[in-house]
Amino acid sequence: MIQVAVFIFNFIQVNTYVLYTPDGDCLIVDPGCYTQQEVNALERFIEQHKLKPYAIVLTHPHIDHVVGVQAIKTKYAIPVMAHLKSPEILNQTELSAANFGFNNINNFLPDKYLNDEDEIYFGKASLKVLYTPGHAEGSVCLYSKEDGFVVTGDVLFQQSIGRTDLPTGNYQVLIESIKAKLMTLPDQTVVFPGHGDKTTIGEERKMNPFL
Numbered sequence: 001m002i003q004v005a006v007f008i009f010n011f012i013q014v015n016t017y018v019l020y021t022p023d024g025d026c027l028i029v030d031p032g033c034y035t036q037q038e039v040n041a042l043e044r045f046i047e048q049h050k051l052k053p054y055a056i057v058l059t060h061p062h063i064d065h066v067v068g069v070q071a072i073k074t075k076y077a078i079p080v081m082a083h084l085k086s087p088e089i090l091n092q093t094e095l096s097a098a099n100f101g102f103n104n105i106n107n108f109l110p111d112k113y114l115n116d117e118d119e120i121y122f123g124k125a126s127l128k129v130l131y132t133p134g135h136a137e138g139s140v141c142l143y144s145k146e147d148g149f150v151v152t153g154d155v156l157f158q159q160s161i162g163r164t165d166l167p168t169g170n171y172q173v174l175i176e177s178i179k180a181k182l183m184t185l186p187d188q189t190v191v192f193p194g195h196g197d198k199t200t201i202g203e204e205r206k207m208n209p210f211l
């Protein structure tokens with residue numbers, strides 16, 4: 001069974017997730033840890049639970065979700081996984097960092113590219129990649145059918161959806177992504193978003209004003 005730990009990092013309040021198994025295998029999703037204190041908090045959790053990081057996985061390439069990539073990749077010598085269309089935005093990481101007030105953040109590219117329907121394996125666990133553009137090119141959600149949850153990044157929030165006014169955003173594409181890839185999941189599926197509180201697919205089907 002995959003356990004989900006959430007950390008709220010940086011001044012944009014990103015949800016960073018550590019997904020881990022009973023055997024201690026883990027993935028780090030959207031490392032938004034910016035300050036040294038935030039990096040330390042994430043590392044301390046991993047050490048205290050004796051976890052073995054397999055990879056960093058990015059739900060999408062926006063700066064607030066990637067500011068901790070450098071520190072975490074260096075610490076654990078693990079690959080960065082992101083959708084194959086993410087470099088369009090990742091190549092602008094340095095510029096985006098400066099625009100949003102993040103210092104000392106460099107451009108980078110993924111070590112492994114993901115595509116729709118790919119499986120990400122860590123230890124005995126796995127997650128299915130759901131390609132969900134609209135908020136940003138290269139957006140994916142990470143679905144565990146076995147454990148009944150999906151990590152949605154900035155695609156779907158509690159009674160809201162991701163913004164579409166940034167480069168590569170498209171409202172109609174986002175709505176189509178949500179309906180095709182997320183609203184087809186079981187109602188009881190827990191949604192872990194990129195910001196804010198968790199919800200369920202069923203709750204969003206009934207209560208989300210955008211849907």
